[in-house]
Amino acid sequence: MSPSVALQEMIRAIRSARTQCEERGVIQRECAAIRAQFRQTDNGGRSHNLAKLLYVHMLGYPAHFGQMECVRMIASPRYSEKRVGYLGAMMLLDEKQDASLLITNSIKNDLSHSNQYVQSLALCTLACMGSAEMCRDLAPEIDRLLRSSNSYIKKKAALCAVHIVRKVRDLGELFVPSARSLLSEKNHGVLHGAVVLITELCGRSPETLERFRKTVPDLVQIMKGLVISGYSPDHDVAGVSDPFLQVRILRLLRILGRNNEAASDAMNDLLAQVATNTDSTKTVGNAVLYETVLTVLDIKSESGLRVLAVNILGRFLLNNDRNIRYIAMTSLQKIVGTDHNAVQRHRGTIVDCLKDQDASVKRRALELSLALVSASNIRSMMKELLIFLSSCPPDLRAQAASGIFNAAERYAPSKRWHIDTILHVLTTAGGDVRDETVPNLIQLITNTSELHCYTVHKLYRALLTDISQQPLVQVACWCIGEYGDLLLKGECQETEAVQATEDDVLDALEIVLQSHMSTPTTRGFALTATMKLSTRITDNVDRIRSIVSIYGSCIDVELQQRAVEYNALFKKYDHMRAAVLERMPVIQKNSLGQTNGEVSEETIKETQPGKVKQEEAAQPQQPAGQVVDLLDLLGGSQEPLAPSSLISITSSAPITATGSAGGDLLDLLGGLEPTPLTPAPAMTVYDKNGVTLTISCEQQSDSGLTVMLTASNSTDSDISSFTLQAAVPKSVQLQMKAPSRDSLPAKGAAKLTQLVVLNNPNKVNLKMRIRVSYTSLGSVVQDTVQVDSFPGISAAGL
Amino acid sequence: MPLRFLLLFSRQGKLRLQKWFVATSEREKKKVIRDMMLLVMPRQPRTCNFLQWKDLKIVYKRYASLYFCAGLEEQDNELLALELLHRYVELLDKYFGNVCELDIIFNFEKAYFILDEFLMSGEISETSKFAVNASMEQADTLQETMEEYMNKPAY
Numbered sequence: 001m002s003p004s005v006a007l008q009e010m011i012r013a014i015r016s017a018r019t020q021c022e023e024r025g026v027i028q029r030e031c032a033a034i035r036a037q038f039r040q041t042d043n044g045g046r047s048h049n050l051a052k053l054l055y056v057h058m059l060g061y062p063a064h065f066g067q068m069e070c071v072r073m074i075a076s077p078r079y080s081e082k083r084v085g086y087l088g089a090m091m092l093l094d095e096k097q098d099a100s101l102l103i104t105n106s107i108k109n110d111l112s113h114s115n116q117y118v119q120s121l122a123l124c125t126l127a128c129m130g131s132a133e134m135c136r137d138l139a140p141e142i143d144r145l146l147r148s149s150n151s152y153i154k155k156k157a158a159l160c161a162v163h164i165v166r167k168v169r170d171l172g173e174l175f176v177p178s179a180r181s182l183l184s185e186k187n188h189g190v191l192h193g194a195v196v197l198i199t200e201l202c203g204r205s206p207e208t209l210e211r212f213r214k215t216v217p218d219l220v221q222i223m224k225g226l227v228i229s230g231y232s233p234d235h236d237v238a239g240v241s242d243p244f245l246q247v248r249i250l251r252l253l254r255i256l257g258r259n260n261e262a263a264s265d266a267m268n269d270l271l272a273q274v275a276t277n278t279d280s281t282k283t284v285g286n287a288v289l290y291e292t293v294l295t296v297l298d299i300k301s302e303s304g305l306r307v308l309a310v311n312i313l314g315r316f317l318l319n320n321d322r323n324i325r326y327i328a329m330t331s332l333q334k335i336v337g338t339d340h341n342a343v344q345r346h347r348g349t350i351v352d353c354l355k356d357q358d359a360s361v362k363r364r365a366l367e368l369s370l371a372l373v374s375a376s377n378i379r380s381m382m383k384e385l386l387i388f389l390s391s392c393p394p395d396l397r398a399q400a401a402s403g404i405f406n407a408a409e410r411y412a413p414s415k416r417w418h419i420d421t422i423l424h425v426l427t428t429a430g431g432d433v434r435d436e437t438v439p440n441l442i443q444l445i446t447n448t449s450e451l452h453c454y455t456v457h458k459l460y461r462a463l464l465t466d467i468s469q470q471p472l473v474q475v476a477c478w479c480i481g482e483y484g485d486l487l488l489k490g491e492c493q494e495t496e497a498v499q500a501t502e503d504d505v506l507d508a509l510e511i512v513l514q515s516h517m518s519t520p521t522t523r524g525f526a527l528t529a530t531m532k533l534s535t536r537i538t539d540n541v542d543r544i545r546s547i548v549s550i551y552g553s554c555i556d557v558e559l560q561q562r563a564v565e566y567n568a569l570f571k572k573y574d575h576m577r578a579a580v581l582e583r584m585p586v587i588q589k590n591s592l593g594q595t596n597g598e599v600s601e602e603t604i605k606e607t608q609p610g611k612v613k614q615e616e617a618a619q620p621q622q623p624a625g626q627v628v629d630l631l632d633l634l635g636g637s638q639e640p641l642a643p644s645s646l647i648s649i650t651s652s653a654p655i656t657a658t659g660s661a662g663g664d665l666l667d668l669l670g671g672l673e674p675t676p677l678t679p680a681p682a683m684t685v686y687d688k689n690g691v692t693l694t695i696s697c698e699q700q701s702d703s704g705l706t707v708m709l710t711a712s713n714s715t716d717s718d719i720s721s722f723t724l725q726a727a728v729p730k731s732v733q734l735q736m737k738a739p740s741r742d743s744l745p746a747k748g749a750a751k752l753t754q755l756v757v758l759n760n761p762n763k764v765n766l767k768m769r770i771r772v773s774y775t776s777l778g779s780v781v782q783d784t785v786q787v788d789s790f791p792g793i794s795a796a797g798l
Numbered sequence: 799m800p801l802r803f804l805l806l807f808s809r810q811g812k813l814r815l816q817k818w819f820v821a822t823s824e825r826e827k828k829k830v831i832r833d834m835m836l837l838v839m840p841r842q843p844r845t846c847n848f849l850q851w852k853d854l855k856i857v858y859k860r861y862a863s864l865y866f867c868a869g870l871e872e873q874d875n876e877l878l879a880l881e882l883l884h885r886y887v888e889l890l891d892k893y894f895g896n897v898c899e900l901d902i903i904f905n906f907e908k909a910y911f912i913l914d915e916f917l918m919s920g921e922i923s924e925t926s927k928f929a930v931n932a933s934m935e936q937a938d939t940l941q942e943t944m945e946e947y948m949n950k951p952a953y
Contacts, residue, residue: 080941127919159918287877322846360846
């Protein structure tokens with residue numbers, strides 16, 4: 001057969017292929033030739049073939065047929081073949097391949113080879129792809145090599161031991177004595193390996209960490225030697241003597257000094273010396289300084305040293321090199337929680353970094369700036385952050401917007417400022433804000449009654465300029481609907497008033513309704529707002545009627561339903577219209593920034609178009625949302641609720657379902673008190689037709705509660721098939737145990753008890769709806785009762 | 799510092815060297831390579847050399863037409879990683895004499911051997927500049943036989 005070309009010829013041939021197809025052709029031919037060659041016996045060119053295969057593999061083509069060849073080459077006595085064989089093993093074999101086990105024996109033999117380069121090949125391969133079994137098999141060999149007299153082998157054995165310890169934790173014990181003795185070596189390579197091995201051992205097991213604490217003086221000594229020593233051409237990098245070793249020792253000192261006074265004291269001098277003596281003009285010096293700073297901040301260092309460290313970070317911030325500024329900000333981020341004031345001093349520089357061109361630097365600066373916002377600097381910081389928001393890259397927008405909201409919520413100096421800030425964010429980055437921004441803002445607005453006029457004027461103006469940002473449009477529509485009368489009055493103290501006629505306002509809303517940019521949600525807002533205006537304006541009620549009736553045949557089901565109901569409101573219930581559409585009550589302020597995440601699942605409910613019941617005294621009701629919640633749990637086959645008046649007003653403010661879920665802050669505080677475990681007194685929740693139901697509760701744990709339901713019958717006739725069903729809010733878990741009996745004899749002869757176990761991990765306000773059903777005197781009776789407060793639970797508890 | 803991987807790729811997106819220091823599946827390797835290229839190649843010249851990718855820190859440096867890209871773990875020192883990449887380039891330069899991308903393409907196995915002398919288990923195994931090259935020379939002498947000598951092209 002034709003001899004295949006040598007390695008470099010093949011590479012040249014592949015590179016000169018002009019198309020992918022041509023390249024594939026060349027490679028296929030070569031692979032075929034290589035496969036044929038592998039099948040033949042030894043012909044001296046084996047290493048070339050394997051090398052060719054490895055090149056092809058690097059280009060991305062399959063090369064698994066070379067695995068057995070690797071195994072054979074490794075077993076060959078020739079060094080050149082071993083070399084390529086081991087390289088092939090590292091590239092083609094990994095722990096999942098069966099062939100990897102076959103080389104264990106070869107590695108074992110090579111570890112005891114007379115030539116150190118062969119030994120090093122074996123060590124290197126084991127460290128690269130050694131599986132757990134291989135490591136276990138060969139660990140004693142490695143330990144023996146750690147004690148050899150050859151530094152070349154020792155340093156490699158140390159790093160191989162590192163790999164073994166990473167793979168099989170228990171083998172760490174084996175290497176502890178040798179690691180300890182390696183620290184007295186002079187050879188930098190061996191020292192480095194030893195330090196890495198000790199770091200790895202300490203990281204895996206706290207007992208070993210304790211034992212190695214005794215080495216701190218030795219490490220300090222070595223480090224001092226490095227720092228003070230003169231120029232050594234072998235290890236010097238730009239004036240710093242062996243920075244790699246220095247950094248590793250510093251890292252080990254950090255681990256050893258953490259949470260330990262004695263060890264930290266021993267290092268103080270050294271760290272101060274390194275921090276002051278290291279030349280910081282080049283990257284390498286800064287690398288050592290960086291590691292020193294990290295160490296100082298992590299151990300129990302004295303305060304002078306800490307100040308020095310933070311100052312070094314401050315100096316880094318002013319450095320021209322972007323890399324250094326980046327890592328300075330990363331480190332400051334880590335300590336902003338503990339050394340807040342120290343970091344505050346550098347706030348100006350950090351804020352300047354927001355304007356940097358580089359995306360990585362910007363990201364770090366944003367995170368750090370958000371962490372530095374406090375009550376005293378909120379105004380200036382917010383100005384900077386808003387400027388940043390208008391020019392920031394799109395992937396950072398969402399983070400910036402939510403950070404700004406959090407900061408504004410926590411530190412807003414005045415309500416007006418708060419509203420202004422939120423409006424500003426909505427106009428600049430409206431598309432990237434989270435969903436609960438709209439209800440939060442609406443809640444904020446309703447809470448600030450003195451600013452209603454100001455807000456509605458501002459929003460109206462914003463609406464006229466731009467209707468593309470959906471959250472802004474939604475809030476604007478809602479406000480115009482609610483406070484339309486204030487808008488039309490045309491006067492406002494806080495800001496320049498907009499002179500708008502009723503037609504203008506209705507025009508604006510109609511534009512929103514008809515625009516292609518508006519989402520269905522937004523149009524829902526707009527339609528409701530239009531409807532609300534019907535009670536707040538005088539002249540154009542007919543126009544409103546016509547708008548509303550047009551949407552009665554809209555394709556979107558939500559809009560259609562709303563329109564039809566509003567039509568009904570005009571036609572049949574006109575007398576109630578004013579009452580139905582009057583001002584919303586102030587929404588409970590209950591969610592804090594931090595708890596936004598967990599509260600949102602139960603709070604955000606899109607508005608449900610309600611059914612206007614005939615005999616209702618129309619009153620907008622807050623608990624509407626909660627009831628919907630509990631209804632969901634009772635399932636579809638329930639009859640409509642007993643005649644409690646419920647209209648969920650089709651207002652566009654999604655009401656937080658669980659009324660005061662943000663007693664959450666109180667919960668956090670309340671949870672610290674020991675909850676009383678004494679059984680609580682019983683409370684009667686239902687008493688009708690002679691059937692009484694009482695409940696008593698016992699708090700079992702932080703979130704667990706057992707409720708005992710007791711029923712008794714005081715009538716003259718027996719009651720049979722007595723059942724109880726219970727429903728609780730969504731995040732609460734319920735488990736009902738079997739009742740003690742299922743009938744209630746007359747005149748309270750016996751009571752029925754049933755145990756209910758509740759688990760309330762989210763600590764929501766606990767409510768329970770209980771349905772009672774029984775047969776008495778031949779007829780089935782069903783009744784429902786809601787329990788809003790449970791006896792025996794502290795208000796700050798569950 | 800435990801490196802997770804070290805990649806060399808050209809500005810046209812061709813991989814020239816890949817070294818993985820943790821066990822990774824083939825699919826995972828391909829994905830990482832693709833992601834690194836997408837992250838690193840569009841970067842502007844004078845920007846920061848550090849990136850965040852998933853839970854790893856990525857340090858990259860461009861030398862002539864090659865990108866050297868290393869993946870580090872959370873607690874590692876990025877500045878030192880830059881020094882490490884620079885040291886590797888210096889070693890290659892010393893060995894090949896004014897190294898360029900072609901040297902690494904045509905002698906990729908040598909580049910790997912140098913890397914294995916310099917790094918092991920994701921850590922530096924030899925901190926001395928001269929020792930690595932000395933070992934390479936000695937190992938090469940072991941390897942030099944008549945047939946290798948004959949097969950080496952003179953260019």
